[in-house]
Amino acid sequence: MPTKPAGTLYRGKTGMWSWVLHRITGVAIFFFLLVHTLDTALVRMSPKDYDLVIATYKGAIIGFAELGLVAAILFHALNGIRVILIDFWSKGAKYQRVMFWVVIALALILFAGFAPRHIANVIHDIELGY
Amino acid sequence: MVVIETPRSPRSRKSAKFERYGWLYMRFSGVALLVLIFGHLIINLVMNGGITQISFAFVAGKWADPFWKIWDGLMLWLALIHGTNGMRTIVNDYSERPMIRKTLNVALWVVCAALIILGTLVVTTFDPCVDSSVSHTLSVCK
Numbered sequence: 001m002p003t004k005p006a007g008t009l010y011r012g013k014t015g016m017w018s019w020v021l022h023r024i025t026g027v028a029i030f031f032f033l034l035v036h037t038l039d040t041a042l043v044r045m046s047p048k049d050y051d052l053v054i055a056t057y058k059g060a061i062i063g064f065a066e067l068g069l070v071a072a073i074l075f076h077a078l079n080g081i082r083v084i085l086i087d088f089w090s091k092g093a094k095y096q097r098v099m100f101w102v103v104i105a106l107a108l109i110l111f112a113g114f115a116p117r118h119i120a121n122v123i124h125d126i127e128l129g130y
Numbered sequence: 131m132v133v134i135e136t137p138r139s140p141r142s143r144k145s146a147k148f149e150r151y152g153w154l155y156m157r158f159s160g161v162a163l164l165v166l167i168f169g170h171l172i173i174n175l176v177m178n179g180g181i182t183q184i185s186f187a188f189v190a191g192k193w194a195d196p197f198w199k200i201w202d203g204l205m206l207w208l209a210l211i212h213g214t215n216g217m218r219t220i221v222n223d224y225s226e227r228p229m230i231r232k233t234l235n236v237a238l239w240v241v242c243a244a245l246i247i248l249g250t251l252v253v254t255t256f257d258p259c260v261d262s263s264v265s266h267t268l269s270v271c272k
């Protein structure tokens with residue numbers, strides 16, 4: 001009788017969860033980029049309206065959402081490199097689980113460096129009366 | 131129920147080739163996007179007050195330098211095609227009816243093309259002097 005599978009690349013355990021997360025973050029970034037291309041287009045039409053829209057990016061609500069965006073980018077980008085290594089590096093598949101935890105650790109470290117700075121910036125701007 | 135295509139009816143040679151290029155494109159564009167987007171976020175969201183510095187004047191300052199125009203243009207094209215092709219994979223995974231799949235995929239590429247055209251026009255025709263109430267303070271507009 002074969003024992004319970006330890007989890008393959010895409011099914012079960014880390015292989016599957018990293019894939020689910022990669023998919024969800026990819027979709028989220030895609031929809032952000034649709035909106036972001038439109039808001040940036042305002043810069044060509046009306047400086048005043050551009051500044052008005054960008055002011056909302058500095059507020060508490062979207063300022064907070066930006067933390068989520070950065071977390072999504074960090075995971076998707078670093079895990080994307082992991083996927084590429086699995087495909088192209090001869091030892092990639094063997095180390096895929098180790099690499100998953102390296103991705104999580106790196107993403108957390110970078111996020112910990114970013115989040116306090118960003119929160120301080122947003123709070124500072126709110127105090128200035130935006 | 132999710133139906134998996136039967137292996138006995140493989141894709142046509144043409145569509146297999148397209149899938150292979152798509153697969154390669156996701157990997158090469160991914161590496162480039164890592165550099166482009168991390169650079170974009172470090173400059174626009176981390177350094178010098180991060181989000182608080184962003185304004186029309188900030189963009190005008192950056193786009194006075196062709197380096198950042200090319201950077202943003204590359205990021206626009208690579209990210210939109212990468213994201214749209216990724217969305218196509220997801221649509222193909224979940225949509226069961228061929229009509230719905232076709233419609234969603236066509237919609238995805240239409241939106242992708244429209245935004246690439248819009249974004250490219252924005253970055254290539256950008257004019258810091260569009261608004262006279264701002265431009266009289268800028269030396270380049272005199």
Ligand code: HEM
Pocket residue numbers: 019022023025026027029030033073076077078079080081083084156157159160161163164167209210212213214215216217219220
């Ligand atoms: C920051 C650098 C990025 C890297 C290194 C990266 C890497 C990758 C890789 C390697 C794949 C293929 C995964 C596979 O075949 O299993 C992928 C899929 C995907 N990417 Fe990215 N990507 C990046 C940025 C982006 C951006 C900016 C978007 C959105 C505009 C995006 C949206 C997607 C989507 C929707 C998928 C499909 C996910 C799936 O099939 O489950 N990615 N990414």
Ligand code: HEM
Pocket residue numbers: 029033036037040041057066069073167170171174175181184185188189192198202203205206207209248249250252253
């Ligand atoms: C909250 C985070 C972000 C902020 C504050 C931000 C801000 C900006 C600003 C001010 C510009 C104008 C040009 C410039 O400064 O280079 C811009 C353009 C652009 N950004 Fe972002 N950005 C953010 C996140 C992103 C992400 C995650 C992506 C990629 C998925 C992205 C892709 C782009 C592209 C492609 C352009 C050029 C658009 C065009 O040519 O019309 N940005 N961004």
